[in-house]
Ligand SMILES: Cc1ncc(COP(=O)(O)OP(=O)(O)O)c(N)n1
Ligand SMILES: Cc1ncsc1CCOP(=O)(O)O
């Protein structure tokens with residue numbers, strides 16, 4: 001039988017290790033990566049660990065005889081090593097906590113196990129260079145008054161830290177579409193630009209990714225051509241979902257949630273369909289179709305991870321105000 005003193009000592013050391021690791025990752029995401037979304041997810045886990053392990057073990061601390069206390073680490077040469085090292089630290093300490101709290105209270109151990117499993121998903125997301133954002137703007141040339149209005153709108157997005165933008169120009173020739181994409185990348189190199197429909201344009205521009213639907217190249221072929229880049233796929237039914245999973249797309253577009261004047265012929269699937277798809281997959285879901293700051297809350301509540309907004313932004317009386325509201329709603333959602 002393990003002595004309670006020793007068990008508590010292990011738990012105490014690993015609780016601190018875990019909380020310290022979480023704090024480092026949280027601040028790294030917040031201050032270095034400017035990623036408030038993931039930073040607050042990590043903060044929530046930190047609070048959760050403090051809450052679950054809210055019992056006094058200070059009495060069991062024995063720093064003097066702790067043989068590991070003089071361990072030191074060589075300096076990190078790359079900033080992302082800080083992230084990797086601390087993610088490992090968190091994972092390891094969660095595992096130790098799970099094993100040792102089992103001797104004290106199995107319900108605590110089970111809660112930690114759940115956090116550990118959830119943490120694997122978060123780690124995968126953080127280590128992948130495909131950071132999908134909650135706000136995704138459909139930059140459709142037909143929604144802007146003209147090209148200069150398109151660039152004015154993009155400037156507003158850029159000034160408000162919106163990064164994920166899909167370029168859509170249904171009536172443009174491939175060449176004209178390519179040239180517009182090139183210009184956007186030149187003006188806004190920090191955008192994560194997704195190209196609508198045309199895989200060859202996405203490849204030529206080396207854009208962040210491409211979005212394909214039922215009229216484009218099959219999802220699996222798109223994945224093969226795009227390699228490690230972001231591939232988004234439209235899901236109108238369960239068969240589309242299956243194909244999207246086989247192709248290992250990075251996100252799915254689900255809609256139209258509300259009637260859309262941008263794509264009036266699109267099947268209206270509504271919030272119930274979104275809920276149904278949510279229940280079937282953990283793949284990142286962008287809801288699309290008629291979304292604006294008045295209905296975005298409902299869409300997040302129905303399970304969307306992000307929203308793809310066209311006319312809601314481009315036709316807004318005050319675009320700055322609208323984007324600020326959308327950002328506010330998307331941040332509110334995680335608290
Ligand atoms: C995020 C997102 N979701 C869905 C769509 C629709 O794509 P698709 O079905 O290919 O229709 P078109 O946009 O090509 O008319 C999308 N573009 N983005
Ligand atoms: C491309 C697309 N697919 C389903 S609805 C839609 C258009 C979305 O634009 P809006 O936000 O203006 O309805």
Ligand SMILES: [Mg+2]
Pocket residue numbers: 196197211212213214215216
């Ligand atoms: Mg398409």
